Amino acid sequence: MKCLVTGGNVKVLGKAVHSLSRIGDELYLEPLEDGLSLRTVNSSRSAYACFLFAPLFFQLYQAATPGQDPLRCKILMKSFLSVFRSLVMLEKTVEKCCISLNGRSSLLVVQLHCKYGVRKTHNLSFQDCESLQAVFDPASCAHMLRAPAKVLGEAILPFPLALAEVTLGIGRGHRVILRSYQEEEADSTVKAMVTEMSIGAEDFQQLQAQEGVAITFCLKEFRGLLSFAESANLSLSIHFDAPGRPAIFTITDSLLDAHFVLATLSEPSLNSQDLRSPELCRQAPQLQAHSTCHLDDFANDDIDSYMIAMETTVGSEGSRTLPSISLSPGLQPHCNSGPQSEEEDEAEPSTVPGTPPPKKFRSLFFGSILAPAHSPQGPSPVLAEDSEGEG
Amino acid sequence: MPLLNQQIEEENDYSLTASLDNVRNLSTILKAIHFREHATCFATKNGIKVTVENAKCVQANAFIQAGIFQEFKVQEEPVTFRINLTVLLDCLSIFGSSPMPGILTALRMCYQGYGYPLMLFLEEGGVVTVCKINTQEPEETLDFDFCSTNVINKIILQSEGLREAFSELDMTSEVLQITMSPDKPYFRLSTFGNAGSSHLDYPKDSDLMESFNCTQTQVNRYKISLLKPSTKALVLSCKVSIRTDNRGFLSLQYMIRNEDGQICFVEYYCCPDEVPESES
Secondary structure: OEEEEEOHHHHHHHHHHHHHHOOOOEEEEEEEOOEEEEEEEOOOOOEEEEEEEOHHHOOEEEOOOOOOOOOOEEEEHHHHHHHOOOHHHHHHHEEEEEEEEEOOOOEEEEEEEEHHHOEEEEEEEOEEOOOOOOOOOHHHOOEEEEEEHHHHHHHHOOOOOOOOEEEEEEOHHHOEEEEEOOOOOOOHHHHOOOOEEEEOHHHOOEEEOOOOOEEEEEHHHHHHHHHHHHHHOOEEEEEEOOOOOOEEEEEEOOOEEEEEEEOOEOOHHHHHOOOOOOOOOOOHHHHHHHOOOOHHHHHHOOHHHOOOOEOOOOHHHHHHHHHHHOOHHHHHHHHHOOOOOHHHHHHHHHHHHHOOOOOOEOOOOOEOOOOOOOOOOOOHHHHHHHHHHHO | OHHHHHHOOOHHHOOEEEEEOOOHHHHHHHHOOOOOOEEEEEEEOOEEEEEEEEOOOEEEEEEEEHHHOOEEEEOOOOEEEEEEHHHHHHHHOOOOOOOEOOEOOEEEEEEOOOOOOEEEEEEEOOEEEEEEEOOEOOOOOOOOOOOHHHEEEEEEEEOHHHHHHHHOOOOOOOEEEEEEOOOOOOEEEEEEEOOEEEEEEEOOOOOOEEEEEEOOOEEEEEEHHHHHHHHHHHHHEEEEEEEEEOOOOEEEEEEEEOOOOOEEEEEEEEOOOOOOOOOO
C-alpha cells in the first residue's frame, strides 16, 4: 500500500487520527479499493469509529502492490498519533505525507515532507490483523437528525469537560435537547447542576424524530467526531433508535466518510420522561444491565442491528489477542442468526469479567468471524475451545 | 534611587557588583540552563559564566558578557561561587515573570566574597526588594576539553528548524542518534522508541542550514534524557551551532538575542553514549 496526501488534506488526516484516538488504543489501517480505512474500537467495545478516505482524497493511492494481496495492519494508536501530534505543525510545515505499508519489512512507514526540505520518517512496527468491521445500518434506525457540526459543537460547549455522558432527545415543539446526564450514584454536589441546551428544529437540516424520544451516550467520543466535523466544516447526521440500541453518527463528503457507532444507555424510563424534568427514575432491574451480554437483553433485541465486529487474528499472535475479544462467544448466534443455546449461557459468566463495560452501557457485540480471504479454518473453533476451557 | 545608593555605598568592599536595567536580560539566559537545582558562577571582568552539570555527562554554560550589564565591576579575578539556581531565578522574577509593557525591573547585584551571600536589589516602580541568597562552596566543574581544532563536523542551523524536532522527540527512545555526514543523509536525528524508529533528515542545501561543514561521516548516540533539557535553550535561541569532535563529543551552542537586541550564548556539552560503531 502506498498513498500520498498533500496540502490541507494532511491536516484533515491528522484531525481524523486525533478523533480516533479518543476511542481506541489500537488503530486498524486497511487499504481498500474504495479508499484507505482507519478504524478503531474501544476496549469495552461500546464505541467503534471508522474513517474511509476515498482515493480522490490522495494525490496518489495504491491499495496494494501489483501482484500482491492488500495488506492490513494494526498499530498502537499512540505511535500513529505521535506522527500527527501537533496539528499546528501539520498545517504550517508539512507539505506532503506519504504512507506506505510494506509486508517485507513489516513496517508502516509514514514520511512527512516538511518545509525547507526537512523530511521526517517514522518506521512504525505493526501487527497483522484481520479486518475490523462493525455491522450497522443507519437506515434501520427510526430517528435521524442532521445539523451542521458547528450547531452541535456550540451546543455541547457549555457542558463541563468532566461530564461523561449526555442525553440527546426531542422535547416539546420539536426542539432538540441536550442535557448533562447524571449518574444515580453521583454525590449531591455534582447532582446540584444540570446543564441543558435546547436547539430549535430550524437549526437542523433534517429532523425525523418524534417528541419524547431520548438517548444517552458518551460525550468524549462525540466531542472527538464533532471537532473533526467542525474543522472540516461538514454536517453531522445522528441515527438513533430506542435507548440501549447503538447510535450511529455519520459524516459524508465526496472525499471521506466517517462513522462512529456509540452504545447508548439502556434506560427505558428515559424516553417516557419529560425532558424538562431532571429527575430520572430508574427501574430496579436496570442495575443488572452492567452485565454486558445479559441474556434477556440479548434475546429481546433485534440482533441484526447490533454491531458485529469481525476481528480474527492469524497465526502466532492469535493467542495474544484472544483475551481482548472475549465477548466473541456472543457472536456465534449472530452469525447463525439462531436462537440462544445453552452453551452460550454457560459461557456468559466467564466472558463478562474480561470486558467490564463503562457504566451501565450495554456493550455492542463484537466477535470473531472468518475473513473470506484467509484460511476457512479460522479462529472461530479456537475461540469456542477457549470459552469452554474457561467455563 | 537614593536608597539603593546608600546601601551600596562602600562599593569597594564588594568583589562583584553589577547592575542591569532589565533583569529579564539575565533571567532569560539563566532559564536556558536551568535543568538542575544548583549552578556554579564564575565572574571575570569579561562577564559571568554560569555552569550547570548533570551526571558527569552533560554541562551547560551560560555566558553573560559584561556588556549586557549597565555596570559591571570585578575586584579580584576570578570570583567563584555555587548558588541555588532555582532560588536565584525565583528572586529575579520576584516582581512577576511575565513582562508588562513599559515596566522594567532593574537589578543591582553585589557579592562581598567567599562566605558571603549574594545580594540582589530589585526595583520596579519605586519598590525595592532586597534578596540575600546564601552562596555555597564552589565545586569543580568538568572540563570537556572540547577544542575547535578537533572538530570534525559542524553545522549551523536556524533554531526554528530544530525546535519542533526537539519538542517532539520520542522520549521512549533511550538515545538520540545524530548522524553528520558530507554525503546523504547529511544531518539526521534518529530515535528508536517503543513504537519504532524515527528519522529526521535535513538536506545540506536547506534554507534552515546556515552553514554546513562536515568532513567525515559520524554517527553518535547521546542519552536523550541528557539532551532534552537543552530544549530550554533552543526555544529561546535564534541559531544553533552543532559540532562533534574526534571523540564524538557534542557541542551545542545557542545564540540568544535578548530584549535589547544583544547577543548572548548558551553552550551544552554532552558525551556520547557509547563508542560509535563503524558499521552504522
